[in-house]
Amino acid sequence: MANSLDDVVSGALRVLDAYGLEYCTMRRVAGELGVQPSALYHHVADKQTLLGLMADRVVAPVEVDADLAATSQRLRTAMLAVRDGAEVVATTAAFRLGQFALETALADHSDRDVARTLLLYVVGHTQATQLHRQAAAVGIVEADPDLDASFERGLAIILR
Structure with a gap:
């Protein structure tokens, strides 16, 4: 088959x-x-195309609406649900692979610069969170209990 x-x-x-x-x-x-x-x-055609499709799948369940804080949380949750999900999304976003439509969808509900800043923050913080959690899981560092709260604080700063 x-x-x-x-x-x-x-x-x-x-x-x-x-x-x-x-x-x-x-x-x-x-x-x-x-x-x-x-x-x-x-x-x-190549691995880059496959990465774009993988990123699309990772973010597919994310509903983008006018509530930018909730949208950002949904994006973070979707990426955290997949091992290295934020790294896949970051790679495809940086190289404009796949149908990365989140920035456009966010820009429909905010200024384009706000949309781009939100994406960079959410993806970057999530990528750092995933890396930290992986390191903590194998005992390289102690788990940081403030990661979720620091995400919230940073998000609030951007949205203000």
């Missing part, structure tokens, strides 16, 4: 969850799907 594009993205997200972004390779994704790496290129 042939894999669909949806299967490829789902397989890539499973590999991401198991190994993290650094080791999420086309070869591993192909292995996850039981195919040769060349079979993936029937669905995606």
Whole structure:
């Protein structure tokens, strides 16, 4: 049975969850799907395209509305739900990969500069949070109980 594009993205997200972004390779994704790496290129042109599709999937459940604080929380929650989710989103946003429509959607409810600043803050803070939590999980650092509250404080500063 042939894999669909949806299967490829789902397989890539499973590999991401198991190994993290650094080791999420086309070869591993192909292995996850039981195919040769060349079979993936029937669905995606390259790994960057696949990363864009992965980011789209990570942020797909995020409802963007006029409540920018709640929207920012939903985005953070969506990225935290996926191992290295913020790093995937940050990479695709920086390189304008995939259909990264969050900035446009946020700009529909605010000034474009506010939208961009919010995205940079939410993605950056979430990326730092994920990295810190991973380091704490393996005993490299002590867990920081203030991460969620510091996110809230920073968000309030931006929205003021």
